[in-house]
Amino acid sequence: MFNKPKFLSLLIFIILLGNVTPNYAQTASNQFIYGDLLPDAPELAARGNYAVGVQTLDLIHENQLDILNYGKGGDSLYNRPLKVEIWYPSETKEGSNEIISYEEVMGQNGAPSRPIIPFTFLGRATRDAKPAYSDSPFPLVIVSHGYTGSRYLMTYLTENLASKGYVVVAIDHTEATFRDAGGFQSTLLNRSLDDLFVLNEMARLGQDQSSFLNGLLDANNTALIGYSMGGYGAVNVAGGGYSPQAAQLFEGMTGGSKALLKRTVGNPEFEASIDPRIKVIVAFAPWGMQRGVWNAEGLAGIKIPSFFIAGSKDDISGYEDGTKAIYEGAVNAERFLLTFKEARHNTAPNPAPIESLNPDLNIDEYLRYADSVWDSRRMNNINQHFVSAFLGYYLKNKEEYKAYFHLDPDSVEKEWPGFKPRTTVGLELEHQSPRN
Template sequence: MKTSNLLWHTLLLLLFLCWQQPQAVHAQASHEAFLAGDLLPDAPELAVRGTYKVGVRTIDVVNKGQLNILKAANGTEPLYDRALKLEIWYPAQVTEKSKETVVYESTLGRANDPKRPLIPFTFTGRAIRDAAPQTSEGAFPLVIVSHGYPGSRLLLTYLTENLASKGYVVVAIDHTESTYKDVTGFQSTLLNRPKDILFVLEYMAQAGKEKSNSFLSGLADANNTALIGYSMGGYGVLNVAGAGFSPQLTTFFSSMTGGSKAIDVRTASHAAYKASIDPRVKAVVAFAPWGMERGVWDAEGLKELKIPTFFVAGSQDDISGYEKGVKAIYAGAVNADRYLLTYINARHNVAPNPPPSQTLKPELMEDYYHYAEPAWNERRINNINQHFVTAFLGIHLKKQDYLKYLQVEEDANKATWPGFKPRTATGLELLHTSPAK
C-alpha cells in the first residue's frame, strides 16, 4: 500500500512538473526583451520616450550630377548620380492596438576588408513600419543624422526613435561609399559628407511643403532643423553648420586624389562656402567629431561656427582624439554657445546602439568593438545621450524650458545633476562656454 501511494504521489509530481514547465517557458517568452533605447533603472529623467507613436519609412533619393571623386584622375572630373538611402522616423497616427515594433536589416563587417566578411543581421526597434503620419498638429522640427565611417543609417536607432516620439521628424542617411556594405576610398567621405547633408536638408524641405505629394507634406519643418553627426558624421555636420575646413585639409585631400581641389569650396575662406551656410540649421550635436588632430580645422574656420552646439566625447578617444581633438574643437568654436559632455575613460564609441547580439562571438570582436565601450555600459550611454539631446534640442527647436538640465556642476562627482538620481551621474563632466562678445 505504501509503495502504491509513493508511486501515485510520484506520478502526480511528474504531471505537475510537466504542466508547470510550459507555463514557465510561456511566462519567459511573454516578457518583453530589452531593445536599444529602452530605459535602465538609473536612466536620467529626459531619456523617457515621448507621447507620440513612431512611424518609420525607408526611401531612396538621388543627388544627380555629382563629382565621382573615386574616378577622378589627371584633372578629369567625371560625374555620377549619387544614390542615397534614407530612414525617416516621425510622429505617427495609429490605433491603440498597433504594436510598436519594427525589424531593421543591417550588416556587420566591411566591404573593403576580406578579413571581415559582410554578415547581414536583423534587430528589433520600437516603431511601426509605414504608419500613417500625424498631420493634425502641424509640422514638426527636422533632425538630420549622419553616421560614422563606416556605419549605417541604423546606427543610432535608440536616439532616432526616441526623438521621433517627442515630436521630431528624424532622417538618417546611408552615406554612399561610406557604409559597411559599400565602404571604399576615404576621399569620397571627406568630400561628400557635407554635400550629402545639405542635399538631404533641401530634399526634406521640398518634401515637407504642403501638397508636395510626399508623405512628409506638412509634416517636416526644415526651417527649424538640427544636425546630429557621429565621428565622420560629426565632421560633416560641423562643416555644414559653419566650421569651414582649413587649407591643410585641401592639401591632404589633393594628395589623396591626384591633385583634385574639389574640397576647396568647403573651406572657410571660400566665397561659395560662406554662401552655403544655411540659416535653417538652428542647432548641432556632434558626437566624437573627427578631424582636429589631422588639421581639418584651424582657428579661422572654427570661429565661424556660430550656432548652438553640443559636443559629446570620451576622454580616452583614440580615433578623434580628446584634448587635441574634440575638446580643442570645443575650445576653438569661440563664437558658438557650446557644451561638451565627456564620458570619463570612454574611447570613441559614445554614440551608437549597443552591440548587436550577433557580435557576441570571439571571432567577431572587431565588429563588437565597433559598438561597445570598454569602460562604459552602452545602454547607459544611450540613456544619457537621450536625456541631454532631448534637453538641448528642446531648448533650441521647441523653446522648451529645459535649461536647468544643462546648468550643472561641471564634475558630476561633486553634485547631483538635475534629472539624475543621486550618485548616477558618476563619471560624467559637462562644460559650457558662452560665445565671445
C-alpha cells in the first residue's frame, strides 16, 4: 500500500542529499568539508602550511589473548589485526586539489535495528602522496576512537594536525568498530595494549628503509589522543593504573580472566609499561571514572601534561564524577580541562553525516555524532585550536603557544587569546599545576 508520509519524507531526504553531495570539483568550492573554518573559528583552527598525504596500513599484533573466547576451549591466543590510517605532511602533487573521499559505515555490528550502511564523506588530503621530509622528523600523534567508532571518526583533527607538521596515526580498534563490534571486555583489555603496540610499530617503521615512514616521524616525541574508550586507554597509558575494583569487575565479566591485573595500579608489569616516549595525552570524555575504573592512587600515577575535554552534561562518561574527577585526581600532572557547557558526550567526532538525516534510520546514527546544543563544526574548530596549541607547546617547543591555553584565573571575564570577540560563550577552561 502506498505510504504517502513515508514517500514524502524519502523525497525530501533525496532532495537534501542531492543538494549537498555535488561532484568533487563543486564540493571543493561550495561545500563545507569536515574541519573547514566557520566565521567564528579561533586562530589556531586554521590548517598549517603542509599539504596532507594519507595511507592505510594493516598491522598484526601477534599472540594476544583472545578474551572474547576466553574459557571456551581451543586456542586462547590469536593474531590481532589492527588497521590504521596515517596522515602526514606531503609534497603537493601537480594538479591536486587535496579532496579525498573516505569510505565509512553507519550502524553497529550485531544490532538488528542498526544494520551496517556504507557511506562516503570528503576530506582534504591526497591518497598515497609523497611525504615531505624536513630537517628533523615530525612528532607522532596516535588517535584512538570510542566504542564503537573507527579510524575516520575525527578526520577534521587528524588532517589538521598533519598539515601542521605531525605524523598522525588513527587506529581501527579490532572488535570495537562499527563493522566488527564485539564484547565490551575486548575494549576494556585491549585499548591501552593497542596504543602501545602501534607506538612500537610506528617507531619500527620510522627506521625501516622500505617504509614511506622511514625518517618521517619521531616516536620519541609522541602524543596520544583518545575519545571515550580511547580516553579510557589514554589515561591508562599515561600512568593511570586501573583500580583493583576494575580488575575484579573484569574478572566477573570474563568468567575468571585476571588479564586486566597487568594494567592495574601498583602492578610491576604495568609500572614498567609506562612509556617515556609518550609526552602528553589529550582525553576527550574519557570513560570509566563513574564505574570505579580509577582510584586516587591510580590517577596520581599520571605525571605527563594532560588536556581533558568534556561536555558538562555528558551522560555516557559523566562530568563531575567522570572527566572532571579524573582531571582533579591527576594531582601529579600539569593538566587542563576544557568544558563545553551543556554539551553531552560527543565533544570529539566529526559532524553527523548527511545520510544520518534519513528519517527512516535509527536516530542513534545521528546521535553517534551530533550534540543537541552545540554545533559540531564549532566544537571541531575549537578542538583544532586548543589541541594545536597544546601539542605545539609541548611537542614542538613553541613557547608562544602557551598563552593560548594558560589563561588568567579570571579569564572567563576576558577575551581569550586567539578567539574573536564574543565567541568564548559556553566555554570554560581550567588549569592545575602538579602537586609535586
